[in-house]
Structure formats: structure tokens, C-alpha cells
Amino acid sequence: METKKITLTINDIETTIVKGTTLLSAINKLNIDIPTLCHHKDLTPSGNCRLCVCEIENNGKKELVTSCNYPIMNSIKVETENEKIKKHRQNLALMYLGRYPNVPIIQEIARRCEAFDSDLYKSELSETSAKACILCGRCIRACEEFIQEKIISFAGRGINRHLTMPFSEVDPHCVGCTSCAYVCPTGAIQIVDQMNNPANPELIRNHGMKVNAEMANLDPYQCRMREVGTANIVEVMDKYDLLPVHNYKFGQHVDTPKIDSKVMKKHYFTQGHPDQCWHGCSMACAKAVDGFKLKTGPYKGHKVCVDGPEYETAGGCSNMGCFDIEFVIEFNFYCDTYGIDTISMGTTMAFVMEAFEAGVITTKDTGGIKLNFGACHEVLECLHQLSKGEGFGVEVGQGVKFLKEKWSKQKPQFKSFLYDIGMEAKGLEYSQYMCKESLAQQAGYTLALKGPQHDEAWLIFMDMVNNQIPSFEDKAEALYYFPLFRTWFGLQGLCKIVWNDVSPADNKKHPPQQAAKIPEHVDNYWKFFEGMTGIKLDEEKMLNQSARVHNLQKIIGLMLGRNKLIDDIPPYRAVGPVTKEEYESRKERYDKELKEKIGIEPTSLSIEEKMSKVREYRMNQYHKVMQAAFKRRGWDQYGIPTVERLKQLGIDRPFFIKIVEKARHEAVESN
């Protein structure tokens, strides 16, 4: 068994650290304070100021080392302070003091190191400014590590060494992340732009910097957003049986590695720098493919730049059974070029393909196009037709709801099948997660007011994998908090990615229910809000702000004759196995469910009977979780806000009350 722990002594105190920990971290862990200048907790240590020197004894050999960048690889003996070290630090401090006599941090270090004679090393290089640049290099490292740029650097040698931008001009590549100013120990770099007149720019900057530091230090080991963007979850979803395959029948596929993030990174991604979609953000999640030669369509033969692919695009392609990375990129390009959402296109085509394979439609309906799963070229043909308003593409362009209604009228014998497999609710196609094994996610999707988009509530891992919201009440609470939280930051124009696509190193300190919220990052958002508006927020205030809008969205839906109870019921494919092959693919799971949860011995039943029992049970469970969620949201059994709830939220205007009461009356009549 490999040991990763090392025991060492520091000032005769024995301590244990993880192999590779820097000596300075080990020293600080024992609450021993030694002077540092160029070191910053969020930056890679450089050791250039040399103030943190300590003496180590390694296999009987003593030497002075800079502790900030000395990785402990074996058991050593350390002294953080002795006469040799003190003399070394004092000499350094005297030199710093001679050159920067009025810089507060230098004065403080000089005091600590008992360096009092500021004239000893005074020279023509001495700078009298209290905010002089001391050439510590923190800003250069911050630019490179936080934002992956080299906007500022040292120029000149020896006494001419100074900090500058290229050619001493403002570099247009600077995204204004302010990382350099954040880490500057002297105030030599200051932020002069205060866009949008924020109430407290410092508050915004400090919390933005926390995210930048996490991206630099944690992202490489967490989600790899800088490396591959959202595509990182292609392989994760496949591994956890959640990647939609063949119109959400299955959750993984043997060919997924052909379209996962590793392939994209190795052979295709050529761009991945911060694109400033959010001012100053260092997440750099956007990726692009340069010089991609198109094989079809009006730009056939052209070499183009493709923005993506992101996870949802790859998921849409796995849903169509198209595991060809060059198809994924071409599909991505043409959807973008034609102004088509890759999610809706992917889900619609997956539905069409299943209908084609089931014999609901034939080449007579598609204008001769054979649309089996995996028919990459044919998908592109439909896409080009759609853009030109020609042929079968015109029908595809109208989405799943249109198609299932049309074909059900034409071929009523297939109606129930089409409604089971047509993955839409409220007229919107489901996004690319296979939710049938997560009750909370089924509701998260289907109760979303805009339709089954995952950005209101993405609860699959909490529910299906972690089993941390087992009761209906637990699920209802998650279906209350997460949609409101996500609606809230969307309303503020804040990006979701920096909430949970990087996580604080110590998020584990929270119990799981709290950890799932990532409290430090929720706090970041509150501080961004406070920094802009001057208004302090807490969870209750935030949720109430959001609930007003969320309920108004619901009321507007009701006013338009939408958002009725029927619209909150998912197609059965989202809930359980529609076909025998689906049941067989997870037979062990479903048989276990029959036996342990439903109380029926599966061996005595035919597969049709088993599917029927599972369906009855699962739909019943869905209705229960839906009702629990309605109750938690302050809505009635028809999913309509109660007048009491509108009063609580301060939106009980007569016009709104009239709408909800009318909708309630109609719901009572029709149910």
C-alpha cells in the first residue's frame, strides 16, 4: 500500500503531512509565522524574495532552502529560525528597505527582521513612493495562472528591470479580471475603471478573485473546465448511466469514447482562452475548433471555426446514436449557423429516429431519407432541409410536440407509443440527461416552467447516485430551493458555471445537504449582488426575490392557457422503460424494484406484466413527488399558486388573483 504521509520535525515539533506538501505549508499548519513577500496563497510559489528561507537537515546534510517552493518528499528536520537564518533575512530586509524605504509591507518586514538602517543600501535606485512596485512578480504569476494570459511581464535586466505590458501599451487581450491588483502587496497596481457604478467594487473584486484562485488551483483536479469546458461530463454521464442514448432509452454506450472530451481535446480543440462572456471571468469554459473542413451543406469544403462542442451538443448526438466526432462538430457548426438549438434538434431527431425504427414513419414520410439511429449524414441532410424550408426538414423543425400530435392523428394505433417516447413537455424538448432512474430529476425537468431544461433543477446526482434526498419531502425541498436559486442568479445576469463547476477545497466541511448548495459560492453571488446594489442578501431574501418572479412566470403561463396540470406530467420515457429492450437492459434494477418496493415477485410475471406494474408504480411515485413539490412551493393540488402564497410574496394584485382563480376553476372542472 503506497503511503502518502510523511512525518517530519519542525522546530522539534513532530508533524505529519501529505508527501509533496511545501515546507511553508507545513510550517503554517503548525501556526508558525515566518516572513514572506513574493508568496501568495493562491499562486504557485516562486521563491524569488528568499525571505522564507529555513534550514533543513536531510539525511544528515544541512542547507538553507526557500520554504515556499520546497516540496517535502522525505522525512526531514527543519529549523525556521536560528542565527544563520536571521542573518540571511536581515540582510535581505536591509536591501529591500534601502530600495523601497516607504512601502509599508517592506517596513513591516524590516521590523520583523530587525533591519533598521534604511540608508545602508540606499542608492540611485531607491524609490520614495509608498506604492512602489517591488518586483515581487506576483502580478505576473496571477495573470498567467488566474487568467492564462501574459498581459504583464518584466522587461529590462538588472537595474533596468521593470514591470510593463508589451511595448509599454495597454494590451487589448486584458479581460479586466483585476487579478494583478488583487495580489499586489504594495498597491502599485490599482483598478481605475468602476463600470456600472457599483456600490462596493472592492466587495465584487474580492469575491471574484476567490473564483479566479479556485480556477487556477482546483479546476485542473476537478472539472477541467479550462481544459475541455462542459464536455468534461460526456464521459462522466456515460460512466454513471446518464448519457442519453437512442432517444433516452439507455444511459451509456460502448462508443461514447469516440465523442468524449478526451477526443475533443486531443484532436480538435484549438481555442480555450477566456472569451470575456462574463467580464473578468477566468473560467475559460468556452472552447473552439479552428480550421474544421465541412463535408456537407452550403459551406462544404470550407474551413471554419466552430464554437464548441459543449456537453449538450455531444449528448444530443449520443441521443441520435451518432458517435462520430466529426459529425458532432459539423452538426454543432450548422446548428449554430442556422440559429438552431443543438438540444432541441438532437432530441427531435432522436424521436424521429425511434419512430422510424419502430415503423411509425417510413421513407415515404421522410422524403426518402433513412433515419435509423446513427444516420449521421441523414441528420445533416434534414438539418440543411430545415434551414432551406424544404422537405421533411420543415416538419423536423417544428419539434417533438408537433410531430407526435401530427403522426398520432395520421396513425392513431401509434398514439400512446408516440406520446410515451416523445421527449417534450410544455412544447420544449428535454435536454440531454437520462432521468428515468431519478424521481427528483423527472420532476426537476417536467415542473420547470419553461419546459424540461435542466437549469432549473439538476438533481440526478443528489437523488439517484447519492440517495441524499430519499423522502418526497426531501425531494420537494430540493425542488423548491434549486429552481429558485437558479432562477435568482439567472435574473441577476450571473453565470451558473462559477457556482458549481468549480468547488471550494473545503466544501467537504459542510454536511451533504448544505454541501450540495456550495455555500461559499452562493455567498459569492450574494456579495456580487451587494457589491452592485448595496443591498445585503441572505437565503430567505434571495429565495423570496426569486419566488416573486417564479410565481409571476407561472401566472403568465396560466394567463396564456399554459402551465396546466397536464403540462407537468412527463412522457413515460422520462419516468421508466417504454419498450421491452429498455426493460431488459436494466432488468436487474426493475426486477429488484418490483420485489423490494412494489412487493411483487417478478419471476411469476411476463415482461409485459412487469412493465405494467413498474409503470403504475413509477407514475404514482411521480404524482406524489409532484404534489409534494406543489405544496412546498405554496401551490395547490393543480400546481396553481394559492392566494395566500401571492400575499406572502407581495404580488397579490387583483389582476393576478383573477388569473389564478380562473385557472383553478378550470382545473377543478377538467380534473
Place this chain on the structure above:
Amino acid sequence: MITVNNRDQLDWTENMTVRDILKLMGHTYSLITVTVNDQLVEDEDYDSFIVPDHAFVSVFHLAHGG
């Protein structure tokens, strides 16, 4: 026998580590928090932390994406 996430049961073996459990469960996720009988296990201890028989193990995946 040990219980994972109050649901899945695994046969216990002597000197079973947290890493063994993650391997058996097929958990390869990058943002995982593990507790054994409510005691937090740090990442660096996955190879050395011995899980006792009848333990309740929580393998909490912090959702990203979505």
C-alpha cells in the same frame, strides 16, 4: 456487509479501504466526499483508511454540470 449511501450493500473484506469501495462502486467522479460512520475521510487517506465491517459509508457526489 457494509452499506453505501443508505442503499447499496457490499460484502466486507478484511483491510478494505475507502479506495476499494470506490472501485467496487465504480465511482470515478472528481468531486466526491466520503464519510465512514459519519467520519470524514480526506482524499489522501482513501488508500489507507480501513473500513470496519457493518460500516455506513456515504459517497457524496457534488453535482457539477447541469
